[in-house]
Amino acid sequence: MQTVGLPIVVLLAAVTVVGQSIQGDWHGALDVENDAPLRLALHVTLENSGLFKATLDSVDEDGTALPVDSFTANASAVRFEMKDIGGTYEGKIAAGGSSITGSWKQNGGTWPLTWERGGDPADMIELFDGKKAAQKGRSYVQSFYESKFSDLWAKLSPVMRQALVTADYLTKLRAQVQQRFGAEVNIVEENVKSDDALQIYNRIAKFENFPGKVKFQVAFNARGMVTKFSIRPVD
Structure with missing residues (x-):
């Protein structure tokens, strides 16, 4: 009994040490x-049960508690997988357990990703408030009117760019707006509204070839990246 019990005790002790070194909150x-x-x-x-459980927050894409399907760790390495998005992370734990250095792989790409203990990533940058949203919203609309599509594309969030596929979408949208509405004549109303972590710039204007009003809406996340935009007639 003693011969069988000793390895079990050692194994449990090892699991406890690894668990203590890796569990908790990390940011990167x-x-x-x-x-x-x-x-x-x-x-x-x-x-x-001795198994790890993990969730991931993507702060700038408003994703919280995204499930991690499998998470394994030993005294020196970490690996986890998120099947829904096709992502895998592998990293090495620094001596003392204060950081994990490794790579994130997704959709054929590989990016360096280092995790550090604690801290709220939402506090790592200056808040993108309503005043900034108004300034950036005006700039975004002006760039759209002037067909500066490379500038606009760089300001879109990764989720937006994945949905639109290429900047050609912006080119086509600009042509459609020009054909249907013509040029903007004057701004009727302009405001910024908050919706959870988003700052939404609203611009209602009159156009030369359209009898009604047209609303341009741009939503910014906490980093000032565009997560949504739309152009449509309003009543």
Whole structure:
């Protein structure tokens, strides 16, 4: 009995040490080419079964408690997978357990990603408030009117760019707006409204070839990236 019991005790002790070193809250930022870093938060707990459970927050894409399907760790390495988005992370735990350095792989791409203990990634940058949303909203609309599509594309969130596929969408949309409405004549109303973590710039204007009013709406996340925009007639 003693011979069998000793390895079990050692194994349980090892699991406890690893659990203590990895569980808790972590924050990091994913540097995507030609884009602002995406702030991420990782939350790890150790279940009574000895298995790890984790969730991930994508702060700038308004994603919270995204499920991690599998999470494994030993004294020096971490690996987890998120099947819904086709993402995998592998990293090495620093001596002392204060950070994890590794790579995030998704859709054929690989990006460096370092996690550090604690901290709220939402506090890592200056808040994008209503005043900034008004300034950026006006700038965004003006760039759209002037067909500066490369500038506009760089300001879209990764989710928006994935949905639109290429900047050609903006080119086609600008042509449609010009054909249907013509040029903007004057601004009737302009405001910014908050919706949870979003700042939404609203611009209602009159156009030369349209008898009614047209509303241009641009939604910004906490980093000032565009998560939604629309152009439509209003009553």
